[in-house]
Amino acid sequence: MAPSPSRPLEIHASGPLKGRLRVPGDKSISHRALMFSSLAVGESRIEGLLEGEDVLATAAAMRSMGATLERGEDGVWRVWGLGVGGLLQPAGALDMGNSGTSTRLLMGLVASHAVTATFVGDASLSARPMGRVIDPLSRTGASFAAAPGDRLPLTVRGIVPAVPIEYTLPVASAQVKSAVLLAGLNTPGITRVIEPVATRDHSERMLRGFGADLTVEQTNEGRILSLRGEAELRPQQIVVPGDPSSAAFWAVAASIVPGSDIVIENVGLNATRAGLFEVLRLMGADIAEQDAREVGGEPVADLRVRHAALAAAEVPPHLTPSMIDEYPILFVAAAFAQGRTVARGAEELRVKESDRIAAMAAALRACGVPVEEFEDGLAITGSGGEPIAGGAQVASKLDHRIAMSMTVAGLAARAPVTVDDVAPVATSYPAFFDTLAALQGAD
Numbered sequence: 001m002a003p004s005p006s007r008p009l010e011i012h013a014s015g016p017l018k019g020r021l022r023v024p025g026d027k028s029i030s031h032r033a034l035m036f037s038s039l040a041v042g043e044s045r046i047e048g049l050l051e052g053e054d055v056l057a058t059a060a061a062m063r064s065m066g067a068t069l070e071r072g073e074d075g076v077w078r079v080w081g082l083g084v085g086g087l088l089q090p091a092g093a094l095d096m097g098n099s100g101t102s103t104r105l106l107m108g109l110v111a112s113h114a115v116t117a118t119f120v121g122d123a124s125l126s127a128r129p130m131g132r133v134i135d136p137l138s139r140t141g142a143s144f145a146a147a148p149g150d151r152l153p154l155t156v157r158g159i160v161p162a163v164p165i166e167y168t169l170p171v172a173s174a175q176v177k178s179a180v181l182l183a184g185l186n187t188p189g190i191t192r193v194i195e196p197v198a199t200r201d202h203s204e205r206m207l208r209g210f211g212a213d214l215t216v217e218q219t220n221e222g223r224i225l226s227l228r229g230e231a232e233l234r235p236q237q238i239v240v241p242g243d244p245s246s247a248a249f250w251a252v253a254a255s256i257v258p259g260s261d262i263v264i265e266n267v268g269l270n271a272t273r274a275g276l277f278e279v280l281r282l283m284g285a286d287i288a289e290q291d292a293r294e295v296g297g298e299p300v301a302d303l304r305v306r307h308a309a310l311a312a313a314e315v316p317p318h319l320t321p322s323m324i325d326e327y328p329i330l331f332v333a334a335a336f337a338q339g340r341t342v343a344r345g346a347e348e349l350r351v352k353e354s355d356r357i358a359a360m361a362a363a364l365r366a367c368g369v370p371v372e373e374f375e376d377g378l379a380i381t382g383s384g385g386e387p388i389a390g391g392a393q394v395a396s397k398l399d400h401r402i403a404m405s406m407t408v409a410g411l412a413a414r415a416p417v418t419v420d421d422v423a424p425v426a427t428s429y430p431a432f433f434d435t436l437a438a439l440q441g442a443d
């Protein structure tokens with residue numbers, strides 16, 4: 001993927017945000033829907049797929065390993081899979097762009113196939129640690145050659161038959177969990193993953209939906225997942241719910257911009273993803289769930305969010321995994337709250353698309369917000385509902401969530417905030433700025 005040219009954007013203080021909006025399909029579920037459909041025999045249909053650059057990188061990789069994926073005029077994707085074990089040798093390197101999820105999950109898939117694949121990515125992805133996936137996957141018999149520090153570009157040489165492993169996650173990571181499970185799909189015997197701290201469970205839910213024999217046991221050690229390998233996956237009709245990680249930006253924007261009143265439709269509220277909404281409510285946000293229902297086996301509701309006076313909170317550590325991608329926008333909410341918000345225990349933020357602790361500390365400070373930085377989080381003293389100063393240029397660091405978070409901060413700043421590059425927003429939320437314009441004009 002050619003790097004997109006940088007796109008600076010100046011953001012001005014906004015009038016009230018009003019109206020109804022729909023967020024795009026869930027990114028985590030979209031990646032998995034494409035991968036599992038490509039491993040089922042026959043035609044699967046996927047409605048509501050996120051068509052962001054990250055997910056399109058997964059689609060391109062599945063195509064180059066032999067699956068057929070087509071987008072219909074109706075926006076529904078049809079995928080004709082190859083069966084577990086059926087992946088073919090790709091002709092060239094797999095370009096993962098900016099996407100950690102594509103890279104780590106596909107490394108797992110390739111590990112137990114007769115495939116040797118080289119993974120490349122952009123500057124952000126090439127700085128991210130892959131040792132956390134290489135370690136368990138090496139135990140299956142697959143072999144790896146990576147750039148120094150276990151980074152991209154890296155080559156995975158898969159093995160058939162791979163050896164089933166039992167692996168206790170040393171870090172709370174759904175990507176590592178999923179990589180091991182995906183390797184287990186084409187491995188004879190039982191692959192077991194022990195997860196001391198629960199992380200997003202979309203792989204488990206969807207694999208079972210596709211007919212895999214996967215059991216989940218809750219014990220004192222944590223969750224034990226046991227997957228029977230050499231699985232036969234049956235094609236599915238999938239409806240992807242809206243992404244709570246995308247809804248998070250609007251929930252905070254409406255909370256901090258006076259007079260706002262919005263409804264975010266079709267938001268996935270799986271408990272392993274919905275931590276931010278819980279913390280915002282602890283802070284006094286006005287978020288009401290409407291029409292709670294199930295979409296594609298996931299709990300979903302519409303969220304009505306109205307402007308509210310926010311109070312500082314200590315973020316409960318047990319919620320960290322269920323809001324890991326939402327810290328940048330939580331830090332923005334904290335910048336407008338009354339008092340000092342403390343969020344610790346989130347050291348994983350340092351190895352995302354950017355070092356999100358350092359990036360948000362620098363960006364908020366530049367906008368006049370008092371911030372203390374710790375190795376594992378931030379403490380932020382908020383404005384008590386007043387506009388923050390703004391009037392600064394901030395760096396998005398090739399990170400979509402930093403770009404969107406600082407855009408939201410700029411909506412309630414006294415002087416314009418310039419985000420140096422908003423192009424990365426296209427990785428997870430291509431229509432973000434269109435939706436913002438609609439909410440600003442929908443009075």
Ligand SMILES: O=C(O)C1=C[C@@H](OP(=O)(O)O)[C@@H](O)[C@H](O)C1
Pocket residue numbers: 027028029101172173174175176178200324325348
């Ligand atoms: O499995 C997934 O779809 C994801 C898992 C999380 O990463 P980690 O597994 O590194 O925590 C999250 O940050 C990422 O956006 C998506």
Ligand SMILES: C=C(OP(=O)(O)O)C(=O)O
Pocket residue numbers: 054098099100101102325352353401428
């Ligand atoms: C961390 C993220 O994604 P990934 O790891 O897939 O790049 C994210 O979307 O915030």
